[in-house]
Amino acid sequence: MRRAFVLLVLAAAVLLVVIDRTLTPLAPLRAAGSAVFGTMENAIGAVTRSVGGEQRVRILERENAQLRADLVAARQRPGPSARGVAAHVVGFGRGRQVTIDAGTGSGVERDVTVLNADGLVGKVTWAGPATASVSLITDAGSSVGARMAGSGELGLVTGGPEGLRLSLFDPNAPLKVGDRVLTLGSAGGRPYVAGLSIGTVSAIESVPGAATRTALVRPAARLSALDLVSVVVPEPER
Incomplete structure (x- = not known):
């Protein structure tokens, strides 16, 4: 009927x-x-x-997350082949870490990029058969090479108690609130692929005589409300 x-x-x-x-x-x-x-x-x-509409929506969301990571991986070429794996955040660990429901059985390895629809989330720091641990970019040990979207200036984004801090290598580099910060990318795309949104400059710090120019960055991804994420994993060798 x-x-x-x-x-x-x-x-x-x-x-x-x-x-x-x-x-x-x-x-x-x-x-x-x-x-x-x-x-x-x-x-x-x-x-x-x-x-079963809710289940179908969940399946479609997972497929979209996988496609998102596939597109990110495709943009990194030339380089090692990679693909996307979709996962849900299922728990929180010590410090700024979360657990996802995908592991080595899905191709997830250590030191690979994790993102969501808004931007960079972090990197995988441990992978088991069916789950993995992800260190968020706000973790105190996090360090991400960065490039400013407008000027192309290079720098480093680090995590800490205050959130994200950007340090530009040129102390005289142009910088203003609202500027977008992107990932510079690591060799071979691990742990971070290039061109992902890290966040936007929220406040500029003034430190006379400093060797670098620093600012606070608001993360693009809502790290306190994570659900569906995408993992960029290397393609298995044939």
Whole structure:
């Protein structure tokens, strides 16, 4: 019964499109179309949810996360082949670390990049058969090579109690609040691939006579509310 209802609604929608494009414009109907199709979508949504819609959404989200990492890996070429693995954060460890539900069985290894839809999350520091530990970029031991999105100036982003701190190698480099900070990239793309958003400059520190120019950075990824992440892993050798 539910399947027949969904098919009926879809058939009606297709019929309207065919008439509109081949016979006569349906401009007057479009005025009310939003309400009509909104009702149809709600009905379809209710049916879909009742037959496992939430599970399907979760599967699609995981596939999107994998594709996201695949695209990131593809941009690193030429270089070692890599692919994406999707995972969910399932726990929190000591310090600024989280546990994900993917491990060596999925190809996850130590010292590979972890990201989400917003930007860089961290790197894998330990991998078991089915889970792995991820050190966040805000961890006190974290150090990420950085490049400013606008000027191209190089620097280093480190984690600590205050969050992320950017140190530019040129103490006279142009810098302002709101500037975007990207990953410089590591040799072979490990532990960090290039071109990911680390965050934006939130405050500039003034230290007379300092050898570098420093600033605080707001992470692009919401590290306190992580769920679905993507891991860039090396392709197995053939």
